[in-house]
Amino acid sequence: MERLLARPETTAAEALVARGLPARTIDGFLRPLLSALLCDPELTTSSRCADLALRAFARGRLCLPEGGAEALPRQLARALPPGTVHTGVRVTSVSTTSVTTAEHGVFRCGAVLVATGARAAAELLPGLRVPDFHPVTVVHHTTDEAPATGASLLLDADRGGPVAHTAVVSRVDPSRAPAGRTLVSSTVLGPPGPDVDTAVRMHLGRLYGVPTERWETLGVRHTAEAVPAMRPPHDLRRAVRLLAGLYVCGDHRDSGSVQGALHSGRRAAAAILADLGVDRSLHSAEPVPTARAA
Ligand SMILES: Cc1cc2nc3c(=O)[nH]c(=O)nc-3n(C[C@H](O)[C@H](O)[C@H](O)COP(=O)(O)OP(=O)(O)OC[C@H]3O[C@@H](n4cnc5c(N)ncnc54)[C@H](O)[C@@H]3O)c2cc1C
Incomplete structure (x- = not known):
């Protein structure tokens, strides 16, 4: 890890070329894989973030939380005493000693951690930097018969249409599909063009080699x-402690991913415990038992 972070930082696209790998390896595999992992078709991302994404891919492969993305926060919340988490509450302002909500009044507290996306965090904490973002469009199709690609993620190295990557998601997690049906989820990176569904459907026909009209x-x-x-230059350890009693975490403080968001949350929790003088180390999370390899 230290060796990886010590490499000169450039864009992922430049680093791929500079490393002297064969063009076939770059264009046929690494470029489409990194575009998918980083949601960045032009690979303008920091080469360090790209290296970390490749490292995580090589060590952990890909997985989906069974039941959908919200399964992960639900599982984390279940570990807390009942009644700790309130959802559906919109926060309108924060201070080191209080949280004001739109419809549920003011909560007094000893410390506040703002754990939202970057834009909402900047609204609650004026002065916080708002980064640019990569847009993502996901198109979900159902069909009776699953294409014969198993649980593999298909990458489009040829850039022959709008789809960057696609998978028969129901082969990984059948609970996401309507009963007895196949679910194919496909991702378009960058701004979606006009009539994205038709363009995606035609592209999927070529990628899977099956008719998709129906x-x-x-x-x-x-x-x-x-x-x-x-x-680049990207700070992977952006400050999570703004001042004693006021903290911020989320993917915008670390790397733009679930891992980044979780890691920044852990850093923020450690800072809060230290400021509150609580002498307790953070335990390591158990591996999520329901995640399935894709
Ligand atoms: C389509 C799509 C696909 C993705 N695919 C992947 C992937 O495959 N792998 C990966 O690692 N990452 C992926 N990501 C990125 C990943 O989802 C994010 O990086 C991650 O969810 C960020 O977590 P977070 O906790 O920082 O913010 P969020 O997940 O955005 O959570 C912030 C929460 O704060 C709440 N909130 C906001 N404002 C307020 C307010 N005023 N009051 C109260 N609550 C508020 C929001 O409702 C939200 O629940 C994807 C993102 C998208 C959109």
Whole structure:
């Protein structure tokens, strides 16, 4: 890890070329894989973040939380005493001693940790930097018959259409699909073009080698601020302690990923415990038992 972070920092695209790998390896595998891992089709991301993403991929492979992305926060919340977490409460302002909400009044407290995305954090904590973001569009289709690619993630190295990567997600987690159906989820990076569903459907026909005209569109989800951009030089340990009693965490303080968000949360929790004078080390989380390899 230290060796990796000691390398000169440039963009991921420049680093790929500078390392002298064969063009086939770069264009046929590394470029599309990194685009998918970083949600960054132009690979303008810091080469250090790209190296960390490749390292995590090589060591841990890919996985999906069974039941959807919210399974992870639900599992974390279950470890807390009942009633600790309140959802559906919008915070409108914070100070070191109070949290003001839109509809539930003011909560007094000993410390505040703002754990939102970058833009919401900057609204609550004026002066906080708002990064650029990579937009992501995910198109979900269902069909009766699963294409024969198993649980593999398909990357489009040829850039022959809008889809950057796609997978038969129901082969990894059947609970995400309508009963007895196949779910194919496909990701478009960058701004989606006009009639994205038709363009995606045609592209999927070529990628999977099956007719897709009769596939049913379940949903098209566009998130303009999906992942904070991490251009070089990128600080992977952005401060989480703003002042005693006021802290911030999230993917924008670390790396733009679930791992980054979790890691920054851990750093913030350690800072809060230290400031409160609580002499307790943070325990290590057990591996998530329901994650399945993709
Ligand atoms: C389509 C898509 C695909 C992705 N795929 C991957 C992937 O495969 N792997 C990966 O590692 N990352 C992926 N990411 C990125 C990943 O989801 C984020 O990096 C991660 O969720 C960031 O976590 P966070 O806790 O910082 O913020 P969030 O997950 O955004 O959580 C912030 C929370 O704060 C709440 N909130 C905001 N404002 C307020 C307020 N005023 N009051 C109360 N609550 C508030 C929000 O409702 C939200 O629940 C993807 C993102 C998208 C959009």
